[in-house]
């Protein structure tokens with residue numbers, strides 16, 4: 218079978234998705250009950266669309282590129298893992314961490330035996346996303362760059378010859394115990410290739426992340442690995458087109474967007490922003506979101522007049538890949554853990570650059586000029602007012 222985008226459903230006994238009658242019935246929102254976190258009873262937006270539209274339109278494809286005369290194809294297999302937490306947030310912290318690692322281990326093994334070359338986990342995968350609470354005790358989950366979760370993944374990277382992107386809450390003890398939201402890039406030999414710290418810190422709704430860490434100081438690094446040039450645009454950075462651009466200007470071929478975001482806040486944006494970025498910057502994007510509802514011991518508010526509550530809402534998963542030619546895989550489940558694997562020929566990036574010439578037609582000197590003026594206190598916007606308005 219030419220499996221072009223493969224979803225390993227680790228929670229399902231069936232494991233495979235094969236439109237049998239029983240399954241079709243189970244998929245129907247009208248059949249017995251609606252599973253929590255599903256979308257009107259459907260596992261993912263893709264499944265809903267598949268059931269209601271011509272399925273061929275929503276078939277997932279391997280990302281192919283044209284054959285070239287002078288270059289061999291550069292096909293890499295890339296994996297994304299989305300997961301829920303494994304224990305209640307009231308469990309001892311060390312147990313919570315261990316349980317999440319145990320939950321991830323079979324998924325990472327599945328990626329390894331499937332021949333994944335580059336794997337990315339979700340934002341702060343090693344802890345509950347506690348930043349809604351503003352309580353400082355969650356800082357205890359923070360780890361040094363070469364801490365527990367990096368060591369855990371280094372072994373797996375070596376075992377499977379796999380590059381792993383490890384997004385953690387970082388504690389930098391050498392610089393006064395400063396906390397960061399960081400992605401550690403682990404090379405295929407288990408070495409630490411480098412790190413990137415989240416550039417844009419949200420202050421929206423319950424996402425009170427600046428209580429814990431500030432804007433990153435690592436710029437827009439691109440990591441050259443044996444499988445290709447990769448970068449990491451952590452979560453909220455996906456709302457900033459110039460952030461995407463900067464990774465592109467530094468030559469990224471795949472940009473990962475490990476995220477933690479909830480349905481009520483961002484779900485309408487989720488299927489659009491990464492695809493836009495992939496098109497505009499001629500690279501692939503791997504978007505990952507965590508799964509489930511995480512409830513915290515003490516209720517909190519966010520100064521928005523809404524009643525106090527104890528959870529963020531539903532983290533809607535829906536991880537997916539986007540390509541520079543505007544194609545994408547379907548997203549995986551809204552409510553279950555999952556591993557999404559897809560092959561991609563990185564030659565497509567340059568082919569799209571040659572075809573569309575976005576780099577050549579961009580007017581960087583105009584943008585640079587505007588931005589340098591905009592940054593000055595005496596900036597005034599370039600607005601030309603209709604003189605007849607002034608007469609009125």
Ligand SMILES: NC(=O)NCCC(=O)O
Nearest residue numbers: 419424452453477478483
């Ligand atoms: N983790 C994070 O940055 N979330 C912000 C919410 C969003 O960007 O959708």
